[in-house]
Amino acid sequence: MDEYIVLIVSCIFVNNILLAQFLGNCPFFGTSKKMETAVGMSMAVIFVLVLAGVITWVVYNFMLVPLNLTYLRTIAFILVIASLVQFVEMFLKKSIPALYAGLGIFLPLITTNCAVFGACVINIDKEYSFMKALVASFSFAVGFGLALILFAGLRERILLARVPGPLQDTSIALVAAGIISLTFFAFRGMV
Amino acid sequence: MAKSITHEFVKGLWEEVPPFRLVLGLCPVLGVTTKMQFGIGMGLATTFVLVCANILVSVLRKVIPAKVRIACFIVIIATFVTLVELLMQAFAYPLFLQLGIFIPLIVVNCVVLGRAEAFASKNGLLPSIADGLGIGIGFTISLAALGALREILGAGTLTLWEGIELVNLVNIFPGFQPFQFMIQAPGAFVCLGLMLCFMNLAGSK
Numbered sequence: 001m002d003e004y005i006v007l008i009v010s011c012i013f014v015n016n017i018l019l020a021q022f023l024g025n026c027p028f029f030g031t032s033k034k035m036e037t038a039v040g041m042s043m044a045v046i047f048v049l050v051l052a053g054v055i056t057w058v059v060y061n062f063m064l065v066p067l068n069l070t071y072l073r074t075i076a077f078i079l080v081i082a083s084l085v086q087f088v089e090m091f092l093k094k095s096i097p098a099l100y101a102g103l104g105i106f107l108p109l110i111t112t113n114c115a116v117f118g119a120c121v122i123n124i125d126k127e128y129s130f131m132k133a134l135v136a137s138f139s140f141a142v143g144f145g146l147a148l149i150l151f152a153g154l155r156e157r158i159l160l161a162r163v164p165g166p167l168q169d170t171s172i173a174l175v176a177a178g179i180i181s182l183t184f185f186a187f188r189g190m191v
Numbered sequence: 192m193a194k195s196i197t198h199e200f201v202k203g204l205w206e207e208v209p210p211f212r213l214v215l216g217l218c219p220v221l222g223v224t225t226k227m228q229f230g231i232g233m234g235l236a237t238t239f240v241l242v243c244a245n246i247l248v249s250v251l252r253k254v255i256p257a258k259v260r261i262a263c264f265i266v267i268i269a270t271f272v273t274l275v276e277l278l279m280q281a282f283a284y285p286l287f288l289q290l291g292i293f294i295p296l297i298v299v300n301c302v303v304l305g306r307a308e309a310f311a312s313k314n315g316l317l318p319s320i321a322d323g324l325g326i327g328i329g330f331t332i333s334l335a336a337l338g339a340l341r342e343i344l345g346a347g348t349l350t351l352w353e354g355i356e357l358v359n360l361v362n363i364f365p366g367f368q369p370f371q372f373m374i375q376a377p378g379a380f381v382c383l384g385l386m387l388c389f390m391n392l393a394g395s396k
Contacts, residue, residue, distance in 0.1 A: 019376060019377075021222070022217075022218050022219075022376070023218055023222075023296070024218065025217035025218045025221060026216070026217055026218070026301050029217065071273065071277060072273065074269050074276065074295045074298055075266065075269040075273060078265055078269050078298050078299070079265075079269075082262055111265075111299075112299045112304055114218050114299040117298065118218075118296060121295055165391075165395070166388045166389075166395065167384075167388045167391075168391075171384050171385075171387040171388045172384065173384070174380050174383050174384030174387065175380065175381050175384035177380040177384075178378070178379070178380030178382075178384065179377070179381075181376050181377040181379075181380055185375070
């Protein structure tokens with residue numbers, strides 16, 4: 001049990017996928033201008049990352065390893081993720097239209113979100129068991145959401161501040177992200 | 192025609208240089224630039240994938256149906272990334288270990304997919320090669336510059352390639368204390384933000 005608690009804390013805070021591992025930074029800067037879009041993106045990532053983490057683990061361990069095809073990992077994973085996103089999109093559109101409308105454009109964007117792909121690869125590289133891969137995927141996604149929503153709140157405040165000309169927009173956003181990253185750095189002592 | 196090809200090449204070096212002008216493909220930019228040599232290695236790997244993917248996409252652009260083009264592009268890119276992975280394991284193993292997860296991640300680097308979608312799928316073979324090469328070299332230079340800045344401030348050294356150290360501030364100034372913040376995660380964001388700021392300053396004049 002302790003093992004899992006350490007895993008959850010380390011995936012959410014210490015090895016935060018956005019701020020410590022630098023995965024998924026494009027949506028981090030792209031969708032953090034407004035709180036609503038940030039929440040939408042976070043929900044979509046949690047949903048897809050957990051599914052993708054579990055499915056790629058199964059594909060790797062029960063298909064690629066027995067067939068000695070592990071060098072095809074990159075192609076196999078990206079295909080699994082792309083088709084999974086497509087499938088989830090169609091499924092939600094039919095059966096839960098409210099959720100589909102809420103996630104909107106963020107679902108298709110997830111295919112090229114390196115947080116999803118990266119987390120799947122990390123699960124395999126660290127040789128997690130099935131349960132651990134599930135827990136780690138979920139925790140990585142929660143960490144992604146936490147950092148994104150915090151950052152969106154900060155960026156809404158930056159809009160009101162008077163920023164010097166050349167620093168405006170992306171530049172000040174990067175510096176602000178650095179400061180958030182510094183606060184997450186403090187969690188290093190925990191695990 | 193010759194003029195436009197040079198133009199496609201040159202635009203990647205300043206006008207549209209990723210990641211500054213196009214804020215795309217940030218993950219490797221932030222993740223691997225703790226040393227100049229990693230920046231160069233990552234940049235070259237990305238350039239290879241970019242050029243090869245542009246060639247294949249441009250050649251096949253009339254065959255690929257519009258509806259499934261993104262999926263086709265991703266498969267093409269993933270093929271070349273696997274190729275780079277295997278080549279690096281064979282010929283540059285230490286660098287491969289250092290860059291780690293960021294090599295397979297070239298698959299989801301938006302710069303590569305972005306160029307395939309925005310340029311190579313609409314243009315002929317030669318302009319596509321020029322575009323891929325230009326953007327790739329621009330990307331390599333950006334990564335190397337960011338890596339150089341972070342390395343010199345954060346560790347006091349400047350490594351061009353495995354074992355080739357250009358400068359070592361610790362030897363020149365015996366009391367030199369490296370500013371370690373720069374080679375850690377938060378320093379990457381702050382350093383890139385400030386570089387972008389200086390590029391805006393230089394561009395506005």
